[in-house]
Amino acid sequence: MSASDDxxxxxxxxxxxxxxxxxxxxxTGLDGVPVEDLRTLxxxxxxxxxxxxxxxxxxxxxxxxxxxxxxxAVLAERFxxxxxxxxxxxxxxxxxxxxxxxxxxxxxxxxxxxLLDPVRARPVVSAMSPARVVxxxxxxxxxxxxxxxxxxxxxxxxxxxxxxxxxxxxHDVLAVAPYLEWGPALDAAVAGLPDDRAxxxxxxxxxxxxxxxAVAVGPQRMTPAVAHLDETAxxxxxxxxxxxxxxxx
Amino acid sequence: MADALTRALGEPPPASVAALPDEVRDRLAAQLxxxxxxxxxxxxxxxxxALRHVPLPVRGLVRRTLS
Numbered sequence: 001m002s003a004s005d006d007x008x009x010x011x012x013x014x015x016x017x018x019x020x021x022x023x024x025x026x027x028t029g030l031d032g033v034p035v036e037d038l039r040t041l042x043x044x045x046x047x048x049x050x051x052x053x054x055x056x057x058x059x060x061x062x063x064x065x066x067x068x069x070x071x072x073a074v075l076a077e078r079f080x081x082x083x084x085x086x087x088x089x090x091x092x093x094x095x096x097x098x099x100x101x102x103x104x105x106x107x108x109x110x111x112x113x114x115l116l117d118p119v120r121a122r123p124v125v126s127a128m129s130p131a132r133v134v135x136x137x138x139x140x141x142x143x144x145x146x147x148x149x150x151x152x153x154x155x156x157x158x159x160x161x162x163x164x165x166x167x168x169x170x171h172d173v174l175a176v177a178p179y180l181e182w183g184p185a186l187d188a189a190v191a192g193l194p195d196d197r198a199x200x201x202x203x204x205x206x207x208x209x210x211x212x213x214a215v216a217v218g219p220q221r222m223t224p225a226v227a228h229l230d231e232t233a234x235x236x237x238x239x240x241x242x243x244x245x246x247x248x249x
Numbered sequence: 250m251a252d253a254l255t256r257a258l259g260e261p262p263p264a265s266v267a268a269l270p271d272e273v274r275d276r277l278a279a280q281l282x283x284x285x286x287x288x289x290x291x292x293x294x295x296x297x298x299a300l301r302h303v304p305l306p307v308r309g310l311v312r313r314t315l316s
Contacts, residue, residue, distance in 0.1 A: 020284045027280070029273030030266075037263035044258045049285055051259075071307065081291055 005035065007178055011147045012038035018114060018148075019045055039119075046117055050087045073103035082108070086115035089124050097124030102132055110139040118151045125155040133160035134167045141172040150179030158185035165189045166197050170204040177216035190221045202228035211240030253278035 010024070012035055017027040019042060030038065080088065089097055089112060101109055101124070113136055116125070128136075133156045140149040153164050153176075165173070180186060202225045205213065210229075214222045219241060226237060252271075255261050257278040266274070 020280045021287060022280060027277075029269055029276070033263075033265045033269070037265045040263045041266055044260060044262060045281055048258050048281060049288060083288060083291075 007147075008035045009033075009038065011151070011179060012042060014147060015151075016042050016045065019049070043117065043119070046087075046120075050084075070103050073100055077105060077108045082111035083115055085112045086117075086121070090117060090120035092124055094123045094127035098127040098129065101128055106135045106139050109136050110143065110145075113140060113152055114145055114148045116152070118155050122155045125152060126157055128156060128160065130157065130160035130163040133157075134163050137164045138167060141168065141176075146172070146175040147179045150176050150181075154181045158188060161185050162189040162192055166194055170201045171209075173201065174205060174209055174213050174216075177213055180217075182217075187221070190217070190224075193224055195224070198224035199228050201225040202233075207233055207236035208240045210237045211242075214241060254281075257281045 009031075013027055013030055014024045016030075016038065017024045020027065033041075085108075089101065092100065104112070109132075118125075125133075133153070137149055137153060140146075140152070153161055156164070168176070201210070201213070205225075207229075210222065210226065213225075214237075226234060229237060251261075252267075252274060254266070254274040254277050258281070261267060262274075266277075
């Protein structure tokens with residue numbers, strides 16, 4: 001079993017623990033369960049916890065059609081616990097969701113984001129404005145919630161993804177990279193990384209950290225950053241890279 | 250008779266989860282049930298508290314929505 005599988009499993013167990021209001025270490029015995037089955041178990045638990053209240057959530061979500069989004073946002077922050085707000089967001093039409101999340105306080109939105117089911121919430125998350133996604137992403141980075149942030153940015157638009165990558169600090173990029181789902185949007189975001197951000201990666205990460213990042217994202221995607229290394233630093237970076245057969249991406 | 254986890258979920262879990270030792274499934278069922286109880290308590294408390302802070306012009310609408 002690969003380290004990538006282990007990380008994916010740990011991420012899913014963490015989501016289950018969060019859903020249950022527990023620390024990840026309190027959910028044990030799931031080591032041999034496939035990642036897809038952990039996703040299914042998370043969905044079943046979500047339904048068991050919130051399914052009966054779905055009609056109520058839909059009513060709260062319906063307030064967005066009756067009240068200005070600014071009023072609904074104030075109401076949500078004042079009396080909708082983040083667990084319920086997350087379920088509401090998942091039930092919202094994308095346009096209404098974008099309008100609502102655009103008015104919520106970033107700290108509250110981050111509370112909600114860590115509780116979102118990434119599959120159910122994808123329509124709303126993908127409709128969020130790039131600027132809002134960046135704000136939430138930076139808030140989550142500040143909380144050390146890198147796996148959850150990966151869940152979020154895996155669902156955002158290509159434009160928002162590029163904006164997040166350009167705004168992230170180098171050590172946050174290093175921490176979140178192993179959890180990202182690689183696809184055309186992420187490849188495009190990496191390829192379009194502004195040169196000053198590529199330079200920041202080269203300057204702020206040690207050669208060993210750059211090699212760790214290369215293992216997570218694939219050495220071929222490191223070209224913009226390592227192009228800024230001098231000969232000595234590049235040699236140190238290359239020395240830390242594992243042999244090609246042992247790389248994950 | 251369905252096991253505790255199946256009852257707590259309302260449906261059978263994936264086969265790989267159903268194959269876990271009884272103690273693991275029972276613990277998951279207990280954790281899920283405890284969470285549901287806590288959420289019910291928190292929801293009641295949050296609604297009672299919140300309605301006191303909802304602006305008067307929309308309080309009736311919100312109360313009807315939540316009832």
